[in-house]
Structures are given as C-alpha cells and as structure tokens.
Amino acid sequence: MQTSSPDGLRERKKAQVRADLERATLELALERDLDEVTVDEICARVPVSHRTFFNYFDTKEDALFDIRRAWGDPEWIGRRFADAYQGSVVGALVDTLFTASLPDEQDAELREARMLIAARHAGLLRRRLGRFDDLRSGLVAAVSAFLADVAAHDDAAPDAPPGEADAAAQAELLVVACIAALRIAVREWASAGGSGSAADVAERAVTIARSIAPFVR
Template sequence: MNTASPPSLRARKKAETWAAIHEAAAGLALERGVEGATVEAIATAAGVSQRTFFNYFPAKEDAVLGMRTPWLDPELLSGFSLEHDLLGQVSRLLLAVTRSAYAGRDAERRRQLLEDHPSLGRRRHELTLEAEALVRRTLAELLAADPEWSAGIGEHRVDDVARMLVILSGVPLRFALTAEGYSPAHGLPAEDHESALALFHRLQEKL
C-alpha cells in the first residue's frame, strides 16, 4: 500500500514554476537559438522575474535542457554493500544519479536542441561530471567507514580508490550508450545496462 503523502501546495507551485520556465526556455531556444533565448526573454515568456528565474536555474542552458543539479536519493544506498558486485552497484548508482539531473521529460526535444546547439552539450557534460563527483564522494565516505577499505590500497588513499571505482563503473555505461541503435531520445533501457555489466564481468574473469 502506498502511504506517501501528496505534494504540498507549495511544492506543486514550485514544480509548476520550474516547468513554466523550462518550457519557455526550450521554446525560445528552438525559435531563436540559444543566444536569442536570453534570461530576460525567458523570464518574460514564463511570467516570472529574472530573480525568480535564477532561484530555479543557475544558468539558462539548464533551463533550456530541463536539467538540474544531480542529487543522490538516500534510498539508493539502501542495501548497498561493499562485499559483492561493487562495480555493478556503483555503475547502477552512477546511472541513477546522472539521471537525476534530467528533470525535463521531453527527451526528443532535448536531443534536437543538443544536436542544433553544441554549446548545450558542454553544460550537459558539466552536470555529468557533477554526478560523477557526487558518487565519488559518497563512495569514499562508505569506504572510509569500512575497516576492510579504510586504509586504501597500497600507497593510494580511499579517495583514489573511490575515483578509480567510479571511472571503472562508467565503462559499462559508456559501452551501452555508444551501442549501435541507441537513441538518446528514449534513454538507456535497464536491460541494456545490465547486459553491458554482464559483459564487463565476463571480461574481468578472463583478464
């Protein structure tokens, strides 16, 4: 039984304002280009002040793409274990945190905007790096709290170990995202990610 409380009026209004700004920004970017979609024009089209715009988005590129700062839901760590399939767990965590930045749901429009305006790709890459950094910091804290990992490995500290694990865990994601037939508009199916993880583990066994 789902006992979750419905969102409050304040939360609903914030979500509506966020969506209004995003829709205005994406529409103007498609119509005028990213340069023509100024913060002033976006705010006017959304019916908000420029101050309100910056309360919701740190940059107009985020508003155009419908993206936000990545975040890690504590529920994602429920059942997380350092004792088995660590790379698989980190890879799934990395995917979930990266996805948390994609708040706008019109993936096809986002794909078109990214294709037409390469400058938007730089901002998306920055947010991807933020997601990786968040996972790395979280993983370093988990490793530091575990006696089996807290000393690091050799001369490498826990932070180095966490960074290496995050880099390695990104390999199956990159493999799946660059596969023939992958469509950014439809996102990464869970089964494709799991298939890439299975191949990654099989390769580990053979190396």
C-alpha cells in the same frame, strides 16, 4: 478531510515554477538557436522575475538540461541513486546522471525534446556532462554513502572497502568512469546523427563503463 501543509504547498509551487522554466527554455531553444535565447525571454514566457530564475538555475543551459543546484547536495543525490538502483551500481549512476529517472510521460516528452536540441548542437550535452565535473565533490560523497548502503543491504553486491580513504577513492573512480562513459556514448550518438533515444545513449554508456572490467583485475 486532510489538507496539505504549508510546506507541502510551497514545495509543489517551487516544483511547478522550476518545471515552467525548463519548459520555457526548451520551447525557445526549439524555436531558434539557444545562443540567441536570453534569460529575460525565458522569464517573460513563464512569467517570473529574473531573480527567480537564478534561484533555480545558474545558466540557461542548466535549465535546458535540468541541472539543479541540488546536484551539490549528497543526500538529494543519494535518494536519486537509491530510486534508480536495480542491482547495478553503474546502471544507477548513469541513470541518475543522464536520464534522472524522469517519472511521467510529460517529463519523458521533455527529455526527448532535450535530445532533439542536443542533436542539433552536439556540444550542449558535452557541456552538460562538464557541469558534473564542477559538482564532483557532492557526487563522490553521495556515491560513497550509496555504495556502503548497497553493500549492507544487497547480498549480491560486493563488500564495501574497509578503509574510509579507499571507499572515497572507489566512489570517485566510479563517478569519473561513468561521466567518461557518458561522454563517449554522447559523442557516438552525435556522430551517428542524433538517432536513438536517451535510454539508448544511457544503455550504451553502461556497456562502455562495464567493458573496462576485464582490464582492471
């Protein structure tokens, strides 16, 4: 009979605490305005200490929209890109940045709850996307490595730029373009009254990002 390693148990416990904090934040934000919700209330609902909360998230908005400190880790981001890649680099970036490839129905429910809250407070999603600007260096490093890997293993993908500087510039351009496309898609979604799912917004962002291709040749 196999038993779980201490490291495996520890990681599962950490993942459960993080999920509990996300759910508590969402529940409180659905009950009333997020501005009225305090970190102390979130901690009390789990329950965990104030210090534990800040081991996982920098702000309550980060907990609400699942923005983790790991976004500054290029290797972690790279794994997310690889999981999301289905032949489209832009699609993988948008999926990772916005929908984060949530794996099960429970997480899908959390995602829809986030969209409901964002529909009430259009600025929240824009603030979420703004946080990715703060983490751009990690994102760019991850995208650069991801592009090189795709070029090496996918015959249909374009070749990677020959120079390291060109590869970094291309990666940063893709990050900036995808974040900008998401901002536009979110603005359109909010202007339309918040109708449509997270997948619809992500699909629209991919369409927007791809639409500039004819103008850069």
